Amino acid sequence: MGGKVNTIEHILSRSVRNRETGCLIYTGAVNEKGYPMISSQGKMRRANRLVYKMWYGAVPEGCDVDHTCYNRRCIERTHLRPLTHKANVIRTKRYEILRDVRLQTLLAVYPQLEFIPVTITSTDLSAIWGCQSSKVSKILQTMTDAYPAEFFWRPLRKGRQGRKPALFEVQIGSSLVEKLLKEDERSETPIEHIMTLVA
Numbered sequence: 300m301g302g303k304v305n306t307i308e309h310i311l312s313r314s315v316r317n318r319e320t321g322c323l324i325y326t327g328a329v330n331e332k333g334y335p336m337i338s339s340q341g342k343m344r345r346a347n348r349l350v351y352k353m354w355y356g357a358v359p360e361g362c363d364v365d366h367t368c369y370n371r372r373c374i375e376r377t378h379l380r381p382l383t384h385k386a387n388v389i390r391t392k393r394y395e396i397l398r399d400v401r402l403q404t405l406l407a408v409y410p411q412l413e414f415i416p417v418t419i420t421s422t423d424l425s426a427i428w429g430c431q432s433s434k435v436s437k438i439l440q441t442m443t444d445a446y447p448a449e450f451f452w453r454p455l456r457k458g459r460q461g462r463k464p465a466l467f468e469v470q471i472g473s474s475l476v477e478k479l480l481k482e483d484e485r486s487e488t489p490i491e492h493i494m495t496l497v498a
Contacts, residue, residue, distance in 0.1 A: 305339050307353045310346070314374060322368050323375035333371045350374040351381070363387040389445050398445055401428050401438070402471065403479055412471045416451070421458050421465035432464060439467060449475035 449472035458465030
């Protein structure tokens with residue numbers, strides 16, 4: 300015999316609207332990661348996936364259901380969208396903040412990046428970003444994945460131990476620079492403190 304099937308009406312009756320953000324906050328149980336859980340057909344399911352399926356149909360294969368509002372408790376259907384797992388991880392708020400801080404510090408050291416490609420070593424990038432040299436190419440690729448038409452890089456030389464670190468050519472599009480400047484103006488937390496929050 301099948302378990303109880305929650306209806307969209309029942310789910311909505313257990314939700315509260317946040318007038319400022321438009322989020323529809325589910326007030327039921329949450330899992331250890333803060334995602335609301337709903338019983339459906341004898342299984343506990345993530346509310347965002349269940350609500351997405353009720354409104355739009357099956358979640359595309361290989362996709363997560365992302366919250367455009369960053370609020371895990373939100374089940375507002377217009378705030379839910381399918382994203383590949385990789386794209387969903389890239390869009391995590393903590394990583395977005397860290398990426399933006401890294402881009403802002405990079406621009407502070409190399410302001411010409413907006414206008415011309417700049418040649419930078421992995422050693423210099425690791426010092427600017429406070430990461431290991433071996434992680435630099437992965438960070439650069441994630442930047443490109445996050446900002447595909449605005450952040451550009453290419454390897455010029457593979458790194459070796461000692462005096463020949465990897466060498467990269469990097470450039471940042473003007474539209475991304477403008478966005479970063481606006482976000483920096485709106486930020487209430489100084490950049491030097493943000494690094495400690497996200498590191």
